[in-house]
Every structure is written in C-alpha cells, then in structure tokens.
Amino acid sequence: MKKLVLTGAAGRLGSYLREPLTQLADELVSTDIAEDIGTLYDGESYVQADLADLDAMIDVLKDADMVVHFGAIGDEAPFEDILGPNIIGAHNVWEAAYRNGVKRVIYASSVHAVGMHKIADNIGIDAPHRPDTFYGLAKCFAEDLGRMYWDKRGVESVHMRIFSCAQVVAPRSLSTWLSYDDLIRMVTAAITAQTVGFSIVYGISNNDRAPVHNTGAGHIGYKPQDNAEQFAETVLANAPPADPTNLAQMTIGGPFATIPLGESGLATMTIVDDSKKT
Incomplete structure (x- = not known):
C-alpha cells in the first residue's frame, strides 16, 4: 500500500499501532487533536485534525488506501460530548473514505456495543446490539454506518469489538x-x-475464560496468540470474593453495565497508562 491513515494516534492504543503500521505502507499519516505525538517513525507524518470537521477528514484521507479509525472519546460521557467525536466523527471518516475512494475502514468498535449481554450466553459476532452506555451506543451507530456504506457505497469495513x-x-x-x-x-x-465486505470480529486474546467467540470471522485471519491465564494465580489471590448478584460481574460490559448513563466507566476501573513512548 502507498498510504495508511491512523486516527486517534495520540491515544494509548494508537501509540502501539503507529510503528507496526509504518511497515504496511509507504506512508503512514497519523492524526489526532493533540498538538503533537512525539518523535515520528520512519515513513510517518502527523496531521492535527478534528474528527468532527468533515473537510479536515477529507483532506487527511486524500489518496489513502485504508484508514484505521481509533479516534474517539474512549469512555462513557454525556451524550452531547459523545456526539461530536464518536458519532459525527464516525460519519465523517466514512464519508471522507467514500469521497476519496478509500478501500477499507478498520474501526475500533467495542464490547460495549453488546455490553448488556450475559457472560453465560457466550455470544458470537451475530449477537444483536445491546449497548451498555452512550459510548456503546455510538459504537452501534458506527457498526450500522459501516454496514450501510458497504451495502450502498461499496466501502469495506472491519469492526473490531475491543475488550480489555x-x-x-x-x-x-x-x-x-x-x-x-x-x-x-x-x-x-x-x-x-483479501476481502472483508462488512465484518465484525471480537478484539480479545486467546483466553481460556473468553466470554465470546469469533466463529464466522475466520476470513479476517485473526489468530490471537496470548492468554490471560498466565496472570490468574496472582490476580485471584488479591481479589475479593465473586458476587453472582453483581450485574458488572454477570455481563460482558463489566462495570459499564452498572454505571449511570453519562458517567465515566473508567473511573471505576484500574487502568495502567503504559502508553508506548517515542
């Protein structure tokens, strides 16, 4: 490929994607609303741009082969905050991709698009939307948007329902x-x-305790190699007793299933900021 675009390049996950993406194209254009993202890798350039600005997205995606779309508010927030970057921003990325003839959008969807499903149901990629938050609802919108742009305009997309x-x-x-x-x-x-059309895949490692399965997504070729079981002894030794009446422990959305709409889910969790530095 000649040109890849990465949105959300200043984020924690984006920081791990930048270097490997430079190996897949002659040019990687990273973009975010941050002023800069540190030292650039060989073949990488940076453009500060707002997802909610359609003209800016059209400019960034000019001559791109594909776009890896990770830009968004990455937590539950009031709907009016989610609307611009997560909903309007998704529309702008797909519309800019269509206008520029971009072949494929690779989208960071989320477990929270289906977060109210029960762990015991062991759902697959065909499970209906069941969002747990406004954040999850925005992911549902983008998944449906991607399906529509494939059906009506021929823009391929892969929607990765990322877990933890x-x-x-x-x-x-x-x-x-x-x-x-x-x-x-x-x-x-x-x-x-080679071809994906409109596809969904769960972004999860090869965990013994995985609550979902990727049956039906084999054409993407994703083969996870890591397993969280290596951490089980240490994590469980320090954990409080399980509570089968706690909805956060019964649903795949975890604590996002129990927080009030519009309030942070990450605030209830322990997330280590181990962003990759350049």
Missing part, C-alpha cells in the same frame, strides 16, 4: 484481555485480508 486492551489487574480481565501484540495482529489481519 490493558494490563491484567482484575478478575474480569482474565476473560476479556486483549494483549497489545494481539491488537497489532488483529489490525494487521484486518488490513491484509
């Missing part, structure tokens, strides 16, 4: 962990797959 892409520090992560290496494997597979 962070250090394993709590019992829930033993089932929901996505390692950074598996994140890179999944994004690479979504880019290099």
Whole structure:
C-alpha cells in the first residue's frame, strides 16, 4: 500500500499501532487533536485534525488506501460530548473514505456495543446490539454506518469489538484481555485480508475464560496468540470474593453495565497508562 491513515494516534492504543503500521505502507499519516505525538517513525507524518470537521477528514484521507479509525472519546460521557467525536466523527471518516475512494475502514468498535449481554450466553459476532452506555451506543451507530456504506457505497469495513486492551489487574480481565501484540495482529489481519465486505470480529486474546467467540470471522485471519491465564494465580489471590448478584460481574460490559448513563466507566476501573513512548 502507498498510504495508511491512523486516527486517534495520540491515544494509548494508537501509540502501539503507529510503528507496526509504518511497515504496511509507504506512508503512514497519523492524526489526532493533540498538538503533537512525539518523535515520528520512519515513513510517518502527523496531521492535527478534528474528527468532527468533515473537510479536515477529507483532506487527511486524500489518496489513502485504508484508514484505521481509533479516534474517539474512549469512555462513557454525556451524550452531547459523545456526539461530536464518536458519532459525527464516525460519519465523517466514512464519508471522507467514500469521497476519496478509500478501500477499507478498520474501526475500533467495542464490547460495549453488546455490553448488556450475559457472560453465560457466550455470544458470537451475530449477537444483536445491546449497548451498555452512550459510548456503546455510538459504537452501534458506527457498526450500522459501516454496514450501510458497504451495502450502498461499496466501502469495506472491519469492526473490531475491543475488550480489555490493558494490563491484567482484575478478575474480569482474565476473560476479556486483549494483549497489545494481539491488537497489532488483529489490525494487521484486518488490513491484509483479501476481502472483508462488512465484518465484525471480537478484539480479545486467546483466553481460556473468553466470554465470546469469533466463529464466522475466520476470513479476517485473526489468530490471537496470548492468554490471560498466565496472570490468574496472582490476580485471584488479591481479589475479593465473586458476587453472582453483581450485574458488572454477570455481563460482558463489566462495570459499564452498572454505571449511570453519562458517567465515566473508567473511573471505576484500574487502568495502567503504559502508553508506548517515542
């Protein structure tokens, strides 16, 4: 490929994607609303741009082959805050992709698009939307947007329902962990797959306790290699007793299933900021 675009390049997950994405195209254009993202890798350039600005997205995606769309508010927030970057921003990325003839959008969707499903249901990629927050609702919108742009305009997309892409520090992560290496494997597979049309894949590692399955997504070629079970003894030794009446422990959305709409879910969790520095 000649040109890849990465939105959300200043974020924690974006920081791990930048270097490997430079290996997949002659040019990587990273973009975010931050003033800068540190030292650039060989073949990488940076453009400060707002997802809610359609003209800016059209300019950034000019001559791109594909776009890896990770830009958004990454937590529950009031609907009026989610609307610009997460909903209007998704529309602008797909519309800019269509106008520029971009082949494929690789989208960072989320477990929270289906977060109210029960763990015991062991859902697959065909499970209906069941969002747990405004944040999850925005992911549902983008998934439906991607399906429509494939059906009506021929823009391919892969929607990666990402789970817990962070250090394993709590019992829930033993089932929901996505390692950074598996994140890179999944994004690479979504880019290099021959054809995808409209596709959904769960962004989760090869965990023994995984609450979902990727049956039906084999054409993408994502083969996770890491397993959170290696952390089980340490994590469970320090954990309080399980509570089967706690909805946060019964649903795949975890604590996002129980927080009031519009209030932060990450504030109830322990997320280590181990962003990759350049």
